[in-house]
Amino acid sequence: MQISNDDKKFLELYSDSKYQKPSVTVDAVILRMIDKENDNYRKLPEKKLQVFLTYRKYPPFVDHYAVVGTFIDLNNTLEHTLDLCVKNKISLNNFYKEQLFTFGDKQRDPRTRVLSVSYLLLTNAEESLSNGEWFDFEIKQTENKTEVLNDGYAVEKDIIITLRNGETILNNHLKLKINSSGLKMEKVLEIVSSDLAFDHIKLIYFALDRLKNKLEYTDIAFNLLPQKFTLTELKNCYEEILGTKLLDANFRRKTSDLVCPLNEFTGEKGHRPSQLFTHNPNWDRDANF
Amino acid sequence: MQISNDDKKFLELYSDSKYQKPSVTVDAVILRMIDKENDNYRKLPEKKLQVFLTYRKYPPFVDHYAVVGTFIDLNNTLEHTLDLCVKNKISLNNFYKEQLFTFGDKQRDPRTRVLSVSYLLLTNAEESLSNGEWFDFEIKQTENKTEVLNDGYAVEKDIIITLRNGETILNNHLKLKINSSGLKMEKVLEIVSSDLAFDHIKLIYFALDRLKNKLEYTDIAFNLLPQKFTLTELKNCYEEILGTKLLDANFRRKTSDLVCPLNEFTGEKGHRPSQLFTHNPNWDRDANF
DNA sequence: ACAAAAGTGTTGCGCATACACCCATGT
DNA sequence: ACATGGGTGTATGCGCAACACTTTTGT
Secondary structure, three states: OOOOHHHHHHHHHOOHHHOOOOEEEEEEEEEEEEEEOOOOOOOOOEEEEEEEEEEOOOOOOOOOEEOEEEEOOOOOOHHHHHHHHHHHHHOOOOOEEEEEEEEOOOOOOOOOOEEEEEEEEEOOOOOOOOOOEEEEEEEEEEEEEEEEEOOEEEEEEEEEEEEEEOOEEEEEEEEEEEEEEOOEEEEEEEEEEEOEOOOHHHHHHHHHHHHHHHHHHOOHHHHHOOOOEOHHHHHHHHHHHHOOOOOHHHHHHHHOOOEEEEEEEOOOOOOOOOEEEEEOOOOOOOOOO | OOOOHHHHHHHHHOOHHHOOOOEEEEEEEEEEEEEEOOOOOOOOOEEEEEEEEEEOOOOOOOOOEEOEEEEOOOOOOHHHHHHHHHHHHHOOOOOEEEEEEEEOOOOOOOOOOEEEEEEEEEOOOOOOOOOOEEEEEEEEEEEEEEEEEOOEEEEEEEEEEEEEEOOEEEEEEEEEEEEEEOOEEEEEEEEEEEOEOOOHHHHHHHHHHHHHHHHHHOOHHHHHOOOOEOHHHHHHHHHHHHOOOOOHHHHHHHHOOOEEEEEEEOOOOOOOOOEEEEEOOOOOOOOOO
16 A cells, blocks of 8 residues: 555656546436325325436437436545535435446447446435426336246346326336346346436436335435434335335334334324334444445 | 437537546456365365455556456446456456446545446356466454444444465455444545555455345355355355354255255265255346346 | 224244254265 | 264244234314
């Protein structure tokens, strides 16, 4: 790690220009969970997961929606560049963030070679953002072909992701091909068609998948909720992400370590008041990187 | 995804040069599992995890060991560039690969701003590589400070990673700082000191962590073993990665779905012959990305 | 009264842990 | 004979799925 004298000499002579360089962006898939309003005074509002997209006014992909991002600044870290980007462009200040994946396909940007270091951002519904819209999800996965081979298998899945904001509907069709023979497992995710700019529907798919997987063994979901919440709210949040129904009693037991009960209750709701909870900040003490 | 006419016009006028571009490398943390030879004719060889490092003959970090990598080629995908790199530089052809993390700290390369898209590569002990050495691991983690705060906690861990190849010993000291207050969790991994080039000890740490975590719920470990293996070999492999001892009977039950028994047995070993197994290629059929 | 959510209790099954035990082999 | 690994059986207990049931509120 220490820089030697040889290195110092070398650095004086070093020219920056001999290697080809790509452009690099940092891109943020921003998700939140909102309450869908409801006419029935008894019923709880339904939880819906949403993604934040901005409308592109300039080429490339003019008039298309895209995820928020920016070309990186060589004087800042990747993370800091992203923080500044979402703060300046869309007024987002409070969020959870983790690196997702670095996309580098050759033709993903029509201008030139551009790598995208993508991040998953989670925020709660109280943040009001500018210069973009929140889109609802609708996801359909159909496993349309499965071949069992001699020493493996081949699967093809069609993934239809429909994004909706009022009248605006964005259709996206991905195809996931898994080819497994022996130990060699090849997974290719390709875009069949997409109304989004670039390969951004892939980033969104990766983000959703990451969120789903981390739900089980981390406390990541709490980043989507307000500070105080009821256990049914928490459960609805899990159900919306997983796409399945959970049993109430069991859910309460499983999440009991993750939450701290408060001495506050909701009311005026057409049903029994419910206790409010907060995230237990001491839960994941033995976390690793 | 379709390129519009507006876009086409734009692209004709587009100049590639107006954004600052970083250099980008792809880097491979290559791990394998070998058998440590043994004098006792009865005893099974001990399994040891190793990492492959190359010796740097030129600045920067001349005379230091580093992970294998290369500056990217703008005419190739990241993955293909890496495949070619390990094939040409060190004659590695058969391996498991997955993207690890993209490192982008400002000072990680003394020359200029360089991003590293890092990959985890696993190979089995039969591949013989050129232009580099395999290093044994020794890892010590000490949790030296834990503060429980009002709404969270602060932990500092020292991580000592010693790499050894014959007489060559490389010492590395990392510090992991976790600051958790409420939902905000900040994890910083910093290099206290390292005998390796660049921040490569961080890549290695990430690789080990990924491997450890994926061990439980994937079949990733089989990439480290020969095609045919005994269950005790498999168990030793798990134990070496996890750093804990496992119970034999339970391990066999847990892994029974992952393997296929063969009608072959080892012999001439000073103990009862053991059945050979292969990886069950149809195990993870319902895998997701 | 009733619909909806809040919350508790119970039962049974499956799986993991821990341990005991027998088998087969080469020297 | 014996050390070593190969391999099986089983008791115990915990966790989770499934379901039943009670409580509390506003209209």
